[in-house]
Amino acid sequence: MTAYSYYPGCSLHSTGREFDASVTAVFRALKIDLVELEDWNCCGASSAHSVDRDLSLALPARNLALAQAAGRDVIMPCAACYNRHRTAEHELQSTAERRRRIEATADFEYRPSVHVRALIEVLYDTVGPQALRELVVRDLRGLPVVAYYGCLLVRPPQVTGFDHAEHPTKMGELLGALGAEARPWGDATECCGGGLTLTQPNVARRLVTRLAERAREAGAQAIVTSCPLCQVNLEMRQSGRAERLPIFYISELVGLALGLEESKAWWRMHLIDPRPLLRGVGLMARQAAG
Amino acid sequence: MKSRIGVFVCHCGHNIASSVDVPGLAETLRRHPDVAFAADYKYMCSDPGQQLIRQAIADHRLDGVVVAACSPAMHETTFRRTAEGAGVNPYRCECANIREQVSWVHQHDQPAATAKAGDIVRSIVERVRQDECLEPLTLALTRRCVVIGGGIAGMQAALDVAGAGYPVVLIERQSALGGRMAQLSGTYLTLEGGSERLAQMIAAIERHANIQVLTEAEVTACSGYVGNFQVEVRTGRPGGAEVTPFTLDAGAIVVATGWDPYDLSRLPEVGGGLLPDVVSTLDFERMLAPGGRLARPSDGVVPRQVVFIHCAGSRDPEHGVPYCSKTCCMVVAKQAMMFRQRVPEGQAYAFYIDLRTAGKGYEEYVRRSAEEHGVLYLRGKVSAVAAENGRLRVSGADTLSDLAVDILADLVVLATPMVPADGAVPLGQTLHISTDADGFFNEAHPKLRPVETLTAGVYLAGTCQGPRDIPETLAQASGAAAKVMQLFSHAEMTQSPTVAAVVEDLCAACATCVGTCPYGARSLHPVRAVAVVNPALCQGCGACVVACPNKACFVRNWRPTQVMAMLDQVGWSGDL
Amino acid sequence: MLIDGRVDVKPDNSLMHRVNARAEQQVELCYHCHKCTAGCPVAQEMRFGPDQVLLLVQLNQQDRLLSSRDIWLCAGCEACATRCPNEIDIARVMDALRQVALAEGVRPADTSSVKFHRLFLFLVEHLGRMNEAGLLGAHKLWTGNLLADLGSGAVMVAKGKIPLVPHVLRDRAGMRRLFSRSLHPAAADSGAEEPGP
Known part of the structure; x- marks a missing residue:
């Protein structure tokens, strides 16, 4: 049985609880063990790299040390955590001088033995859309969505690089494997302003509202993401006259398609209730309201 | 004897056939008393079309050919060669233009x-x-x-022609060969090797058995024509001892008179001619001379802040010249890098309106000036340069950032345009070649005949034709040399025989034709009382035919009787 | 239209050199094609925009830049870095400008962002992980912006999305060592008051 270390990150223990719940449920169903890293720490997010480069590398490096000790590749569902850890990994592998500097602040000796993996990367490259398709018990036919990657999963490409930086396709293919209709659109990697949502809420509101408009124009009735910062920003800052679009985590839709009973609990945690949509397209029984 | 003429009517695809009844026309012509054969075909200029003509000439023993198709400018040569190949004299093959003059202009009737x-x-x-x-x-x-011209253009052309075994006379106005390139302290893209290469070139010229160098020499007159020019040359310094002019016979002339720097005093708003520390790029070349000390003119101090101003005087039809001088973007990048090598702690700024770096390795070169030498490019023209406490205040703008920018500089370098060398226009008149509005010599065709002039046998090389850099100049010089070699490779010169001729019995030697001829092809016979035609100069224009009071002139195959007979064929009703 | 009067270009290259060193970039490679600004999601909120910021760095316009709101507006989306024809990571240039501004104690145009980052890192330094309740509460108190997002905040608490009791790292001593070994965060450098947890 395959096993990965699991790094939920701070968001999956708070605003992204349904992401945590759906990821763990899906991997259980896929018979892939997730072992949470012991005593992991915050990656520092944008605050660390705004203030100090060394700190922004040392914080994730401490987690890489834990993963190295555990001896397994580590899955990081949160796009921001993934990006910060991949940046540290990239730096550790760049020059000996940079490696020594990070090793000194994070107090460990780096060996390139285990790797940081994004959720979509594992679902696509390890599990695969075909295998996933064979496990589907509830086809998501009739659910038009757009795959939204945001920034940190795909940029900068030399750091992330598991999908195309400007025209990524893996999330869309996974959604297709579930039976959902992934609509083509041009904003899959446009920034939602998630990093500014608390300090510059008006900027975030403008960006999110535009993204939702574009998704609607593309014929989508929901947006699918793999980033808890995007997800909460997209739910919290959608404004304008149009009805707000539900924002799904990719893992939630995988869980729904695999027929996981736990999924019902996830919808209740959303700020924009996706249940009317799911009922409308016949993916949820009408009497199961509440 | 009755003529046996073949008429070949072309459809030109739909170009002619869509508005002219081509088969009907061919059918009508078959009934013409002088037409022995008439046919139509889709594309007469194609291989099968030409084959049809050859076959008809053989089958019907034709002695003349009319191809009714496009303008003779398009395919006259093609069809005359076809006719000649089948045994018909090529001057008895003519094109009737029913495309440009008929189908294209009468599409609806x-x-x-x-x-x-x-x-x-x-x-x-x-x-x-x-x-x-x-x-x-x-x-x-x-x-x-x-x-x-004894700059690199003239020297390259001379070496190429001489290398092919033909004698060359290289005429240079100055006392030494080398031209403007001898004034450069470095050349892009490598900075090194320019002066060594130039010295090698001069040495090769001077020891070449086929090249005669005349320095302090100028062309004062030119007569004759392609293959047979008489070039009058005067040597000696102006004001010095006059040396009697002498005449050289030459078959071809290569003009490579180069460029002069733009007059700095025409740029007063940026201190040109007024402030000693505002210099031209050519001045700065001399300041950067290897071995010398880089010092600014006013006080000999080493400049640290140097501002370059691109397009100073160029691309400015209102105050300066309208054209782009083409080399300045590269010159500024080169000089900024040379400056930084001499003054490593210095900073160079360059105000530009576009960076034009179309050339192999050129864009990369300019990028290097920014990447490795920290040249700061600011997009905008400088509005003013003023002296301030021993320095120069440069007021400009960066239009990309919408910032007005002030820089206190030690030295300002103006990238001024090349202008034609002094005396280019009168030389053009001497050689019967034209200059453009800016004084650069005109090529025969801006795209298709870039090294020839409209005067056969006179070719252009280098910046006398327009601004260009060293590699382009050398390429053009070799191109001009190749044209000369092509000319010289013929055993004799051929010329179209459709030129003017004189019916001597009618000629009164009144010399009206001599004054009328625009090509200098007419003169009175030195002994006999008749006017004669120099067929090498005659272009067959017919001016003398019209002017001659005795009707003693005619142009071959354009005789007046021929023209009148042609007019008789036109179906006008007659009442004029 | 020209902005801001005239810029006096100083021969002193210190700002560009400091920014280049911190960001490990070569700002002088920029040839101002504006591709970064064209694709920047927040350029319209900025006074200068990414391209002009690079030019002002090239011109060493320290005073204008370090106190500008632009450097705190960058969302770090890296679209500019991905598309730059000269491979300049402009997001990292923005980070470097933030760091220089903090290190030099320049009063930021956007105090809300600076306070947010300081609080965030304070929590991580002492708890090892981020705690939204603490972060949001303290940030709202510190910025005096108590009512903003009250609705969604309350909903999140009700949905159990903002744990009131923080997760705390066991190896907190190690975390503090890591912080002190890194160049210490600006909160300490600039001598600003440190908020309590």
């Missing part, structure tokens, strides 16, 4: 267009009926080349 096409074809049939069998004229050829 087929009967009228067809009638007009018939008139034109019949008139050309009449012309061919009276056409003489002619042979091309042959002229003697002097295989010696005069090259005017």
Whole structure:
């Protein structure tokens, strides 16, 4: 049985609880063990790299040390955590001088033995859309969505690089494997302003509202993401006259398609209730309201 | 004897056939008394079309050919060669233009267009009926080349022509060879090797058995024609001892008179000619001379902050010249890098409006000036340069950031345009070649004949034709040399025989034709009382034919009787 | 239209050199094609925009830049870095400008962002992980912006999305060592008051 270390990150223990719940449920169903890293720490997010480069590398490096000790590749569902850890990994592998500097602040000796993996990367490259398709018990036919990657999963490409930086396709293919209709659109990697949502809420509101408009124009009735910062920003800052679009985590839709009973609990945690949509397209029984 | 003329009417795809009844026209022409054969075909200029003509000439023993198709400018040569190949004298093959003159301009009236096409074809049939069998004229050829200008363009052309075994006379106004390149302290893209290469070139010229160098020499007059020029040369310094002019016979002339720097005093707003520390790029070349100390003119201090101003005087039709001088973007990048090598702690700024770096490795070179030498490029023209406490305040703008920018500089370098060398316009008049509005010599065709002039046998090389850099100049010089070699490779010169001729019995030697001829082709016979034609100079324009009071002149195959007979064929009602 | 009067270009290259060193970039490679600004999601909120910021760095316009709101507006989306024809990571240039501004104690135009980052890192330094309740509460108190997002905040608490009791790292001593070994965060450098947890 395959096993990965699991790094939920701070968001999956708070605003992204349904992401945590759906990821763990899906991997259980896929018979892939997730072992949470012991005593992991915050990656520092944008605050660390705004203030100090060394700190922004040392914080994730401490987690890489834990993963190295555990001896397994580590899955990081949160796009921001993934990006910060991949940046540290990239730096550790760049020059000996940079490696020594990070090793000194994070107090460990780096060996390139285990790797940081994004959720979509594992679902696509390890599990695969075909295998996933064979496990589907509830086809998501009739659910038009757009795959939204945001920034940190795909940029900068030399750091992330598991999908195309400007025209990524893996999330869309996974959604297709579930039976959902992934609509083509041009904003899959446009920034939602998630990093500014608390300090510059008006900027975030403008960006999110535009993204939702574009998704609607593309014929989508929901947006699918793999980033808890995007997800909460997209739910919290959608404004304008149009009805707000539900924002799904990719893992939630995988869980729904695999027929996981736990999924019902996830919808209740959303700020924009996706249940009317799911009922409308016949993916949820009408009497199961509440 | 009755003519046996073949008429070949072309559809030109739909170009002619859509508005002219081509088969009907061919059918009508078959009934013409002088037409022995008529046919139509989709594309007469194609291989099968030409084969049809050859076959008809053989089958019907044709002695003249009319191809009713496009303008003779397009395919006259093609069809004459076809006719000649099948045994018909090429000067008895003519094109009737029923495309440009008929189908394209009368697209909505087929009967009228067809009638007009018939008139034109019949008139050309009449012309061919009276056409003489002619042979091309042959002229003697002097295989010696005069090259005017001893810069790199002239030297390269001279070396190439001389290397092919032909004698060359290289005429330079200054006392030494080398031209403007000798004033450069470094050349892009490598900075090194420029002066060594130039010295090698001069040495190669001076020891070449086929090259005669005349320094302090100028061309004062030129007569003759391609293959047979007489070039008058005067040597000696102006104001010095006059040396009697002498004349050189030459078959070809290469003009390579180069460029002069723009007058700085025409740029007062940026201190040109007023402030000693505002210099031109050519001045800065001298300041950067290897081994010397880089010092600014006013006080000999080493400049640290240097501002370059691109397009100073160029691309400014209102105050300066309208054209782009083409080399300045590269020159500024080169000089900024040379400056930084001399003054490593210095900073160079460059105000530009566009960076034009189209050339192999050029863009990368300019990028290097920014990447490795920290040259700061600011997009905008400088509005003013003023002296301030021993320095220069440069007021400009960066239009990309919408910032007005002030820089206190130690030295300002103006990237001024190349202008034609002094005396280019009168030299052009001497050689009968034209100059453009800016004084650069005109090429025969801006795209297709870039090294020739409209005067046969006179070729252009280098910046006398327009601003260009060293590699382009060398390429063009070799191109001009190749044209000279091509000319010299012929055993004799050939010329179209459709030129003016004189009926001597009618000629009164009144010399009206001599004054009328725009090409200097007419003169009075030195002994006999008749006017004569120099066929090498005659362009067949017919001015003398019209001017001659005795009707003693005619142009071969354009005789007045021929023209009148052609007009008779045109179906006008007659009442004028 | 020209902005801001005239810029006096100083021969002193210190700002560009400091920014280049911190960001490990070569700002002088920029040839101002504006591709970064064209694709920047927040350029319209900025006074200068990414391209002009690079030019002002090239011109060493320290005073204008370090106190500008632009450097705190960058969302770090890296679209500019991905598309730059000269491979300049402009997001990292923005980070470097933030760091220089903090290190030099320049009063930021956007105090809300600076306070947010300081609080965030304070929590991580002492708890090892981020705690939204603490972060949001303290940030709202510190910025005096108590009512903003009250609705969604309350909903999140009700949905159990903002744990009131923080997760705390066991190896907190190690975390503090890591912080002190890194160049210490600006909160300490600039001598600004440190908020309590």
